[in-house]
Amino acid sequence: MISRNLLFAAGVAFGALSAAQAARADSVTLYCSADEAWCQQLARGFEEETGITVDMTRKSSGETFAQVKAESANPKGDVWWGGTGDPHLQAAAEDLTEVYADSPLRPELYDWAIKQAEASGNRTIGVYSGALGFGYNKDLLAKNNLPEPKCWADLIKPEYKGHIQVANPNSSGTAYTMLATLVQLMGEEKAFDYLKALHKNINQYTKSGSAPIKAAGLGETTIGIVFLHDAVAQAVAGFPIEPVAPCEGTGYEIGSMSLIKGARNPEEAKKFYNWVLQAKVQEKAAEVNSFQIPSNKNAKISDKVPDISKIKLIDYDFKKYGSSEERKRLLSKWDNDVASLPQ
Secondary structure, rough: OOHHHHHHHHHHHOOOOOOOOHHHOOOOEEEOOOOOHHHHHHHHHHHHHOOOEEEEEOOOHHHHHHHHHHHHHHHHEEEEEHHHHHHHHHHOOOOOEOOOOOOHHHHEOOOOHHHHHHOOOOOOEEEEEEEEEEEEEEHHHHHHOOOOOOOHHHHHHHHHOOOOOEOOOOHHHHHHHHHHHHHHHHOHHHHHHHHHHHHEEEEEEEEOOHHHHHHOOOOOOEEHHHHHHHHEEEEEEOOOOOEEEOOOOOOEEEOOOOOOOOOHHHHHHHHHHHHHHHHHHHHHHHHHHHOOOOEEEOOHHHHHHHHHHHOOOOOHHHHHHOHHHHHHHHHHHHHEEEOOOOO
16 A cells, blocks of 8 residues: 555655756757857846746857757757858758748848848748958057058968967858858869968967957967957957958858757747847847847947948858858868868
8 A cells, every 4th residue: 555655755756847847848958159148148138038948058150060960869959049151051951950931020131131041941040140351469460560461361471470360160160151251262272272371370270260369359369360240349348459351352151040950949949039030139239249230120230340331242152152062071171181281
C-alpha cells in the first residue's frame, strides 16, 4: 500500500516539473551575432515587454552557423539574430532554417531587407546594413610616423608590417565579407595575390569581426579592418579612431535574422522575430553605440551612422557569395593559399 507521504511527495515533484515545463515553454533561446551590448539590449528589452525569458548566447556569425549546423539533429537554439547575411544564406541553402514570410512588419522594411529574404527562399531577412572599411588609431599612426591609409592598396605597403588586424573569415562574417568584396572588386586571382601580400602585414587574425578595431582603440594594433559602424562606435566611445571607406570601393553587409529549423520554442521565436523588426526597437541600437542602418524604413537613424551615399559601394552579389558552395570554396582557398603562409 502506497503511503500518503509518498503520494504527496510525488504530487509535489509532478507540480514542480509542470511548473518547470511551463517556464521553459514561455522562453526563447537566442543566438546573437552582433555586438554584446546590442545583443543584451535586445534580450532584456524583449523580456521586459513580453515577459518571455530570453536565453542569449553571443558568438560571431561564422561560429553561430557552425553551431546551428552541429546541432541540426537536436536544435537547441530558436532564433538567430544578426551577423552578416552570407552565413544566414548558407544556413538557408542547407535547410537549417525555417521558411517564414508572414511577418506583418515586412511592408515596413527597405527593399534590400526583403531582397535578402527572397534570395533565401524566405528563410532569412535583413535587419540592418553597413559598409565595410577599416579604422586606424591616430595616436599610434603618428607615433610610428606612418602615412594615413586611404585605400585597400595602402594596407599592403611594407611600412604597415605588423600594424594590421583582421578577423579569420572562417569564424567571422566581417572577414568573409572582406574576402568576397575583394574578389568582386579585383577579380579572384588579383584578390588572392592581395590577400597574400596583406598577410605579411597582419599581426593577428581574430575570432570576432569587431575585435580588430577594439584592439586598435586600446592601442594594441594600429589598423583594424572592420565594418565602418564598428570603427565609428570606437570613436564615439572616446578612442582615437579614424574610420576609412576605401577609395577603390567596398562591399557591405546585410545583417540578417533566421528562425532555426526544428526549434523547441517556435512561437516565441516568431514573437521575437516580429518584435525586433519594429522601428521603435531598431532605432534604440544607437543607445548602445551600434550605428548600422536599420531595416525598418520608419526607424530614426542616428547622425553617427556612416552616410552610405558618400561611400563608393560595389554591387555585392549576396546570392552568389552567400551560397554554401561558393562560401566553402573561397574559405578553403583562403586556408590553403593565405593562412598557411609564413609571416
